[in-house]
Amino acid sequence: MVLVLLPCAALVLYPLVFIISESLNVGDPGVFPPEIISLSNFARLKDDVPIILNTLYVSVAATAMAVVFGFVLAWILTRTNVPGGGRFERLMELPYYMTPLVGAMAWGVLAGPKTGLLNQVWHLTGATGDLFNIYSPLGIAWVMALFEGTVAFVMISAAMKSMDPSLEESARVLGGSKLRTAFGITLPLVAPGVLSAIVFVFAEMLGAFAAAFVLGIPGRFYVITTAIWESTQSFPPDYGTAAALGLSLFLAMTVTLTIARLIMRKGTYATITGKAFRPRPVNVGAGRWLCLAVVMAYLLVAVILPIGALLMTSFQKFATVILAQSIFTLDNYRTALATGTLGSAFVNSMILGVSVATIGVLVMGVLTWIIYRSRLPGRTAIEYVLMFPQAVPRLVFGLGLLWAWINIPIPIYGTLWLLGIAYFTVFLPLGLRTLAGVVLQVDRSLEECACVCGAGWMHRMRTVSLPLLRPGIAAAWLLIFIASIRELGASIFLMGPQSKVISPAIINAWLSASSELSAAMAMLLTATIFIAVIVLFGVARTFVRTDA
Amino acid sequence: MSGTPSIEIDGLCVAYGDAVAVDRVAFSIQQGELATLLGPSGCGKTTTLRAIAGLEDPTTGVIRLNGDTVFDSARRINVPAERRGLSMVFQSYAIWPHMTVAENVAYGLKVRRRPRAEIDSNVKRALDLVQMSAFGDRPASKLSGGQQQRVAVARAIAFSPSVLLFDEPLSNLDAKLRTEMRVELRELQQRLEITSVYVTHDQEEALAISDHVIVMNQGRIEQIDAPEVLYNRPASLFVADFVGAANLIEGTVRQTGPVSVFETRGGQVLRVATPRSVTGSETILALRSSHVSLQTEPSAAAGDANVATGTVHRRMFHGDFVQYVIDWPAGQLLVRRPPTEMIAEGAAVSIMFLPEHCVLLGR
Numbered sequence: 001m002v003l004v005l006l007p008c009a010a011l012v013l014y015p016l017v018f019i020i021s022e023s024l025n026v027g028d029p030g031v032f033p034p035e036i037i038s039l040s041n042f043a044r045l046k047d048d049v050p051i052i053l054n055t056l057y058v059s060v061a062a063t064a065m066a067v068v069f070g071f072v073l074a075w076i077l078t079r080t081n082v083p084g085g086g087r088f089e090r091l092m093e094l095p096y097y098m099t100p101l102v103g104a105m106a107w108g109v110l111a112g113p114k115t116g117l118l119n120q121v122w123h124l125t126g127a128t129g130d131l132f133n134i135y136s137p138l139g140i141a142w143v144m145a146l147f148e149g150t151v152a153f154v155m156i157s158a159a160m161k162s163m164d165p166s167l168e169e170s171a172r173v174l175g176g177s178k179l180r181t182a183f184g185i186t187l188p189l190v191a192p193g194v195l196s197a198i199v200f201v202f203a204e205m206l207g208a209f210a211a212a213f214v215l216g217i218p219g220r221f222y223v224i225t226t227a228i229w230e231s232t233q234s235f236p237p238d239y240g241t242a243a244a245l246g247l248s249l250f251l252a253m254t255v256t257l258t259i260a261r262l263i264m265r266k267g268t269y270a271t272i273t274g275k276a277f278r279p280r281p282v283n284v285g286a287g288r289w290l291c292l293a294v295v296m297a298y299l300l301v302a303v304i305l306p307i308g309a310l311l312m313t314s315f316q317k318f319a320t321v322i323l324a325q326s327i328f329t330l331d332n333y334r335t336a337l338a339t340g341t342l343g344s345a346f347v348n349s350m351i352l353g354v355s356v357a358t359i360g361v362l363v364m365g366v367l368t369w370i371i372y373r374s375r376l377p378g379r380t381a382i383e384y385v386l387m388f389p390q391a392v393p394r395l396v397f398g399l400g401l402l403w404a405w406i407n408i409p410i411p412i413y414g415t416l417w418l419l420g421i422a423y424f425t426v427f428l429p430l431g432l433r434t435l436a437g438v439v440l441q442v443d444r445s446l447e448e449c450a451c452v453c454g455a456g457w458m459h460r461m462r463t464v465s466l467p468l469l470r471p472g473i474a475a476a477w478l479l480i481f482i483a484s485i486r487e488l489g490a491s492i493f494l495m496g497p498q499s500k501v502i503s504p505a506i507i508n509a510w511l512s513a514s515s516e517l518s519a520a521m522a523m524l525l526t527a528t529i530f531i532a533v534i535v536l537f538g539v540a541r542t543f544v545r546t547d548a
Numbered sequence: 549m550s551g552t553p554s555i556e557i558d559g560l561c562v563a564y565g566d567a568v569a570v571d572r573v574a575f576s577i578q579q580g581e582l583a584t585l586l587g588p589s590g591c592g593k594t595t596t597l598r599a600i601a602g603l604e605d606p607t608t609g610v611i612r613l614n615g616d617t618v619f620d621s622a623r624r625i626n627v628p629a630e631r632r633g634l635s636m637v638f639q640s641y642a643i644w645p646h647m648t649v650a651e652n653v654a655y656g657l658k659v660r661r662r663p664r665a666e667i668d669s670n671v672k673r674a675l676d677l678v679q680m681s682a683f684g685d686r687p688a689s690k691l692s693g694g695q696q697q698r699v700a701v702a703r704a705i706a707f708s709p710s711v712l713l714f715d716e717p718l719s720n721l722d723a724k725l726r727t728e729m730r731v732e733l734r735e736l737q738q739r740l741e742i743t744s745v746y747v748t749h750d751q752e753e754a755l756a757i758s759d760h761v762i763v764m765n766q767g768r769i770e771q772i773d774a775p776e777v778l779y780n781r782p783a784s785l786f787v788a789d790f791v792g793a794a795n796l797i798e799g800t801v802r803q804t805g806p807v808s809v810f811e812t813r814g815g816q817v818l819r820v821a822t823p824r825s826v827t828g829s830e831t832i833l834a835l836r837s838s839h840v841s842l843q844t845e846p847s848a849a850a851g852d853a854n855v856a857t858g859t860v861h862r863r864m865f866h867g868d869f870v871q872y873v874i875d876w877p878a879g880q881l882l883v884r885r886p887p888t889e890m891i892a893e894g895a896a897v898s899i900m901f902l903p904e905h906c907v908l909l910g911r
Contacts, residue, residue, distance in 0.1 A: 448642070453635065454631070464644060468645070468646060
């Protein structure tokens with residue numbers, strides 16, 4: 001067991017050591033351990049106060065929007081008799097799977113100044129000026145809220161669903177009106193869930209990169225993550241500042257995530273019993289059509305419009321879509337799939353996705369088993385270490401990995417191996433959480449019974465444990481696969497000329513101003529992800545069925 | 549029956565860090581017997597059972613099955629669960645949802661690589677015994693609670709284990725099904741003459757199906773006895789209180805002897821005849837509520853019976869019995885009578901019970 005645990009813990013902790021040492025390094029940035037150590041990198045952070053304020057502004061705005069969207073949608077879909085009901089629930093997760101990168105580019109096409117499709121339609125009505133300029137701090141926050149804030153919906157609807165309906169019913173029976181029950185009982189009971197969603201989403205927004213990158217850089221509007229990237233691109237690269245910024249961001253995220261966890265643990269009343277309730281929906285009368293309209297509007301701005309815009313752009317001959325004079329072509333897809341560097345980026349991502357998911361599920365399965373089923377001393381500490389990458393912004397982690405592996409005499413820098421190792425490390429929390437949920441769902445006595453019946457460990461695994469875990473393992477595999485092919489933050493530092501992957505390649509195409517090509521690539525990425533998502537939802541459904 | 553007991557436990561302790569779940573437990577069970585581990589939740593009964601099965605590692609102690617040592621802390625013997633050759637019915641039934649009923653039942657036989665024909669005939673026999681032969685091809689996930697319970701039993705007996713363990717097997721069934729299954733389980737166990745250990749927190753169930761009941765409290769054994777002895781002669785205050793409905797009357801022993809004299813707090817003097825020696829320091833007299841009879845007209849003193857007078861404070865009709873709360877000199881007395889004798893609330897009654905139904909206990 002130690003043979004599996006130690007390398008995994010090292011994978012997580014080793015890059016962090018490099019970030020810390022680099023942040024203190026004021027000598028030659030390429031020398032480890034640093035020759036001259038000082039805190040001056042941190043002292044210089046005071047010059048970055050405007051950037052920190054930018055970050056806070058965007059993060060607060062994005063969190064506010066995401067939580068409002070999440071709360072309204074969660075309430076409509078879990079607590080009202082909206083037509084269609086629960087069938088919309090999974091669709092709400094689609095924007096997250098579409099990725100903030102694709103979302104940001106799509107909204108760039110939709111609401112860019114002058115040429116944005118929505119602005120063009122606005123001009124057709126005779127209006128002057130732009131309806132909306134997405135290349136603005138609020139525009140960035142809007143995209144982040146739509147494509148990075150899905151977690152708010154997931155967390156809040158989980159809180160609303162886990163509430164025992166009898167708590168509300170007893171308030172009604174004791175004479176409380178609908179409104180009084182909503183404010184006196186329902187709201188206080190879901191408040192901890194909402195509060196922890198706010199804090200959790202805020203931490204997520206602090207570490208967000210793609211939207212600020214696509215929509216902020218053209219107007220030289222920087223947040224911490226894009227500033228980190230920028231300082232590594234200058235000549236000579238200012239790694240000290242990047243590391244100091246990264247470490248500060250990491251600390252801020254750790255603190256916020258700890259607060260979120262504390263709220264969750266301390267603040268939740270006995271509403272979370274582990275039992276899945278389906279609270280009785282409130283009859284909102286004709287208001288249900290309004291509710292349906294809200295849900296549809298959300299799907300329109302978060303899924304339909306962005307995909308439509310990108311689809312249209314991807315068939316264009318010229319970068320800018322002028323509605324009146326567009327020329328359609330399939331060339332962009334031909335280029336994207338051609339066996340040049342771009343084509344290989346797509347293939348590389350697939351290779352990485354499949355192998356990281358396969359090896360990841362195997363190793364993480366063993367880890368999960370050690371953490372949740374064995375009696376190994378110190379297993380909670382192990383869990384804590386392995387969950388660490390959750391609190392480290394991808395970009396910062398990528399930076400640490402970059403330095404860590406450059407300074408190891410194994411020549412894997414610039415190869416897919418390094419990307420594979422990086423993906424495995426940053427997806428440890430995702431994989432462990434998914435697999436743990438599966439393992440904990442399978443009652444221990446099912447395995448114990450096989451044991452008492454005389455089956456040895458191998459036989460038990462083959463005939464009982466693995467068949468029962470299969471749907472959950474498949475779900476974990478798909479989630480890691482999806483996460484791998486959409487990965488951006490860590491890949492952007494670690495990919496080399498011979499090891500291009502799809503998301504950074506899309507960014508490169510976008511930066512070289514060929515939005516029609518990047519749109520085609522984004523469509524390919526989105527299509528692949530959606531196929532995986534459909535399979536995932538199918539698997540999840542069979543899992544629910546065998547569970548019951 | 550004599551010879552080597554089927555199950556022997558000695559000095560068994562199970563501790564998790566500082567928390568001692570099972571504390572120096574020792575007992576033995578003869579071949580073909582059914583013994584019940586009875587106690588409130590957290591008393592260590594399930595932990596003891598799981599230690600016998602090999603699912604829990606004891607801290608110290610010895611466990612022998614049919615004379616073979618399967619656990620001995622001093623000799624560092626710990627045979628893994630799958631090689632102890634026993635079988636178990638789990639509280640959650642643990643029916644594998646991805647197999648059919650027949651596949652579930654055949655599991656233990658397949659693991660033992662029995663020939664195909666033998667597997668088929670044993671599965672059929674086991675399913676017949678629990679009246680589930682019509683369900684062999686059903687997916688196991690499509691069964692009701694009671695059916696799952698039967699399949700779990702069939703699976704446990706299919707490979708003819710030498711010892712069968714039951715971990716609260718009936719606790720998830722509704723009351724009526726529970727009493728039916730209780731009879732069936734006992735009949736099955738006696739027909740197969742299979743040595744069984746049965747864990748339950750339901751004292752009625754324990755009394756009904758056991759050859760011997762082992763009462764546990766806070767990790768220790770309080771008493772091991774046949775059900776009727778346990779009921780009539782509880783050895784401790786805990787047993788008197790936990791098993792059956794008992795009145796615990798406080799007072800002091802005035803005189804010891806073959807027939808002792810006990811004076812209750814209210815000054816009521818009672819005679820106690822007990823086979824156990826009385827030390828004189830006992831402060832509690834335990835009296836089963838169904839060992840008391842009530843009469844509305846004053847009764848002539850019948851031999852050496854204890855007689856007192858009281859009034860009916862409250863009457864509760866339970867169907868199978870009527871429960872009275874009687875005010876009498878020693879406080880309040882719970883009395884259970886058959887529904888054929890109905891006495892109105894407020895009526896004066898004469899109370900009578902025999903000295904041999906009184907048990908003296910210390911704190």
